[in-house]
Amino acid sequence: MQTLELQSVHKSFETLKVLEDVNLRVKQGEFAAIVGPSGCGKSTVLRMVAGLETADTGKVLAGGQPITKPSPDRMMIFQEHALYPWSTVEENVGFGLELANVPKQERRERVQAILEKVGLTGFEKYYPSQLSGGMRQRVSIARALVMDPDVLLLDEPYGALDAMTKLTMQNELLNLWQGSGKTMLLITHDIDEALYLADRIFVMSPRPGRVVETMDLDLPRPRNRNGERFIQLRQDIMRILGLGE
Template sequence: MTGISIRDVSKTFQVREESFTALDGVRLDVRRGEFLTLVGPSGCGKSTLLDLVAGLAAPTGGEILIDGVPVAGPGLDRGVVFQQYALFPWRTAQANVEFGLEAKSVPKKERARRAREHLELVGLAGFEDRYPHELSGGMRQRVAIARSLAFDPDVLLMDEPFAALDAQTRESLQEELVRVWERTGKTVIFITHGIDEAVYLGQRVAVMTSRPGRIKEVVEVRFGSRAGDLRADPAFGEYRHLVWSLLRDEVAAAQAQERKAASVHG
């Protein structure tokens, strides 16, 4: 089954007179319809990799294929949800969701229908006419997710979308996102710093090394059932421990890199 294929991808940035390599030889395949979470220490290139898949930047080396077609730039086959909601404050929730559909020249009545349908999908039926400032942080993030889903992308790319939310809202949205994914069958790549979040959401957890970022290992996450509280399942703790054991040395290496950079520029 084809999906996303990341083949020996590297990315080097030029900063003033110096260059640094954010990613080096990343290899990863994401199956169509899979929910994959991506974890790694700060500065390892997680967001850079997501930008490359989104087509917002080009790799220095290697290539990224979606269903066998090379990524050459942004496309409507991919929806992106960032940590910041990026909603238009002068548009209602409904009008924010309709925005991407306007770019596709979807007729007005169809836009309205699809926007209402996707707001209902993320649990916001009845809030169509609210403006962003009238919504909580969690509700604004739901609008952002609905907007990305409304134009029906094959792939949903999410860069720490729940990081700024309180713990209860975050867990509620995690459950909501799993429900939406199960209903829509989208291919999802979800970046997070949280090991618990990665294990709860992901069918697989890809662990990245410290910079330059590579894929260290991919952990298969298998629960007998998603019914009930997964976090109380003994297997949840085992998976969490495994992911942390893979991350521990990478976090220490990233911290050492930060201390070295601080001493050089201090």
């Protein structure tokens, strides 16, 4: 299992400075979230942890070791599910296992087990076009989980879903995480989503992004979105972001 760290990270794209002296630490098994305004570099942070981008200066670490490339230990889930439309649910979920040369019988068993866990038993032979948005995102999550990663990186995974489906998927994600020992790092524009899911929230400034507040949440689970403490924390984050008094 892996602790994630960014230490004094700076990042620019040509002349555009995106990140400036970013420091954060996500403990092993923790559910953390990053919130901040559009363009503040949240996705860049996530892509660095995934090994898809490198820092200009500073360190990006997993388990104390520099991240230099993507790894099956750290799987990313995007807002756009990016499923192969010509492949069935079971083929999409098993694709990574096939690339890893996992034997066919073991592959089938692992795919079946993870589809049951995400509530997609019976949809093995369906194609993405036959599924709702929420079900397609379940397939995307199953595709990541079947690789049994230490870390799940979530890039606004529910941003394209309707409100009711989003709430359902948030609860399902919590059920998958709790007791798993996996480390979760979520980026989101949705303050309520961060407060509902995360143990720790990093609030970022406008570009060039830096962490201006780290909030360790003292909210018991299951969380009440209408509770006094939840509402107070929401107001605190909005005030930090300049969205309220």
